[in-house]
Amino acid sequence: MISVEEALIEILSHVRPLEPERVPILEALDRVLVEEIISDTDIPPFDNSAMDGYAVRAADVAAATPESPVRLTVVGSVAAGYVAGVRVEPGTAVRIMTGAPLPTGADAVVPIENTGDADRPKMARLEAPSNVVEVRKAVKPGDHVRPAGEDVRRGERVLEPGRLIRPQEIGVLASLGRETVLVHRRPKVAILATGDELLEVHEPLAPGKIRNSNEYTNAALVARSGGIPIRLGIARDNVADLRAKIRAGLEQGADLFLTSGGVSVGDYDVVKDVLGAEGQMQFWQVNMKPGKPLAFGLLPGGVPLIGLPGNPVSAMVSFEQFARPAILKMLGHTDLDKPTVRAILDEPIHNSGRRGYVRVIVTRREGRYHARTTGEQGSGVLTSMAKANGLAVIPEGNYLLAAGSEVTVQMLDWPEGKGLTL
Ligand code: AMP
Ligand code: MG
Numbered sequence: 001m002i003s004v005e006e007a008l009i010e011i012l013s014h015v016r017p018l019e020p021e022r023v024p025i026l027e028a029l030d031r032v033l034v035e036e037i038i039s040d041t042d043i044p045p046f047d048n049s050a051m052d053g054y055a056v057r058a059a060d061v062a063a064a065t066p067e068s069p070v071r072l073t074v075v076g077s078v079a080a081g082y083v084a085g086v087r088v089e090p091g092t093a094v095r096i097m098t099g100a101p102l103p104t105g106a107d108a109v110v111p112i113e114n115t116g117d118a119d120r121p122k123m124a125r126l127e128a129p130s131n132v133v134e135v136r137k138a139v140k141p142g143d144h145v146r147p148a149g150e151d152v153r154r155g156e157r158v159l160e161p162g163r164l165i166r167p168q169e170i171g172v173l174a175s176l177g178r179e180t181v182l183v184h185r186r187p188k189v190a191i192l193a194t195g196d197e198l199l200e201v202h203e204p205l206a207p208g209k210i211r212n213s214n215e216y217t218n219a220a221l222v223a224r225s226g227g228i229p230i231r232l233g234i235a236r237d238n239v240a241d242l243r244a245k246i247r248a249g250l251e252q253g254a255d256l257f258l259t260s261g262g263v264s265v266g267d268y269d270v271v272k273d274v275l276g277a278e279g280q281m282q283f284w285q286v287n288m289k290p291g292k293p294l295a296f297g298l299l300p301g302g303v304p305l306i307g308l309p310g311n312p313v314s315a316m317v318s319f320e321q322f323a324r325p326a327i328l329k330m331l332g333h334t335d336l337d338k339p340t341v342r343a344i345l346d347e348p349i350h351n352s353g354r355r356g357y358v359r360v361i362v363t364r365r366e367g368r369y370h371a372r373t374t375g376e377q378g379s380g381v382l383t384s385m386a387k388a389n390g391l392a393v394i395p396e397g398n399y400l401l402a403a404g405s406e407v408t409v410q411m412l413d414w415p416e417g418k419g420l421t422l
Contacts, residue, residue: 001285001286002286004355005319007294007322008163008321010296011056011322011325012326014282014304015256015300015304017184017329017330018184018331018332020034020035020184020185021183022180022185024179025170025173025178025179027171028165029146029165031165032184033181034161035161035163035181036157037157038156038157039155039158040176042151043150043152043176043290044148044204045148046179048107048146049096050361051109051111051112052096053095053115054096054115054133055094055108056093056107056135057088058107058140058143059090060090060091063138064135070200071132071133071135072091072092072133072135073092073093074092074095074129074130074131075093078095078101078103079100079131080097080098082100083228086099088104107142109302110137110144111209115136116130156407158172162334164333165181169187182269183355184330184331187254189229189255189327190257191218191232192242192258193212193233193235194242194261195212195234195261200212214308214312218258221319221324222327223315225324225327225328226328227256227330232248237270238268239270242270243278248264250299252303254303256323256326256330257303257304259303259305260309260331261310274296275299279298279300280297281383283296286356286382290379291317291357293316294307310381311380313385314379320412324336325337339410340411341369341409341411342409343370343371343390343406344370344371344404344407345371345372346371349400349401350399353397353398354396356398357410358392359384359390359392360373360374360390361374361389361390361393362390362411363387371392389414391409391410393409
């Protein structure tokens with residue numbers, strides 16, 4: 001039986017970043033940049049004020065103190081979005097608002113707090129603007145001025161291929177005047193549940209039947225990983241139906257198939273048969289628990305198929321180990337690992353000797369992460385996943401981890417942020 005790492009390497013060797021597409025910048029969120037972004041402007045494009053105050057010549061106010069203020073003649077006012085119609089000549093100042101271009105002649109800004117205006121309420125200032133301003137603190141050239149190009153220089157490479165687009169990158173693109181950007185295409189991920197026992201969510205329970213939950217967890221996991229789920233519904237446990245549903249998925253242009261169930265050693269586990277007959281099967285078992293049955297192969301056209309186990313918890317655990325990295329790689333990501341923390345076990349964990357993924361609740365106490373299990377670890381107990389925020393990773397060969405020992409936990413969600421409740 002191959003290890004989790006060997007299985008992942010095999011899967012990833014058949015998966016490549018998808019071709020680029022041009023999208024509006026907001027659609028690039030959480031995706032990976034393909035092109036180089038070079039700025040054709042300075043940002044900010046002009047010297048501008050960082051404060052509300054007065055644009056001055058620093059030399060004029062070099063001696064200003066609260067005890068001996070310097071008085072300057074106010075010759076105008078400029079707000080953000082406008083250009084001052086006047087120059088700042090020696091002995092004068094222009095009233096200036098944050099973001100307004102620095103008037104010609106000025107080389108510094110005195111914040112309003114350091115002028116006589118500080119003593120006047122805003123309404124009074126607006127009704128009767130000062131003709132003379134009293135400067136109570138010296139400034140040096142450049143003080144409270146944001147010079148052109150401070151953020152980005154014209155010609156500078158601002159973002160490089162491979163960069164993850166977060167809200168801040170989207171803001172940078174907007175400031176550069178980019179409406180669209182080239183990113184890797186999102187993979188279409190076909191999701192197919194298998195099983196004669198499966199009912200649709202809306203159907204009433206009947207003898208021997210259960211509801212199809214895997215389709216929904218898988219679709220949600222695909223969406224969360226950045227893929228586009230294509231739901232193919234339920235294939236019954238026979239070769240003909242499974243084959244037909246897989247063909248339908250291929251016709252819809254699926255880049256990756258995720259099936260659930262039918263990969264074990266039961267009489268009606270037909271996924272492996274179909275994969276073997278239609279395409280090429282690479283492996284079908286991995287040394288882990290839960291999640292030992294896991295089929296991987298290639299369909300016609302080289303489309304990879306990951307046959308997840310049927311048990312709902314196993315399917316989710318296997319998705320996180322194998323399907324998520326495959327989807328991320330298709331999206332152009334290079335960091336494919338789940339985020340992990342080291343946590344102290346608050347209770348012992350028994351393990352099968354295979355690589356274990358144990359559902360745990362991680363909390364933080366006195367600056368350290370602690371983990372306790374969610375209880376019953378049956379691979380059909382989906383609510384145990386709902387209680388968990390992490391998967392403790394137990395190395396193969398281990399049968400018991402003692403309370404107090406340290407363990408690596410793959411985080412499904414983060415324990416922080418619980419402090420603020422409404
Ligand atoms: P299998 O590997 O097909 O034998 O499935 C293993 C277990 O997972 C069985 O108890 C199935 O009923 C269950 N199972 C398979 N597919 C699903 C599904 N889509 N939703 C919920 N449970 C499932
Ligand atoms: Mg089945």
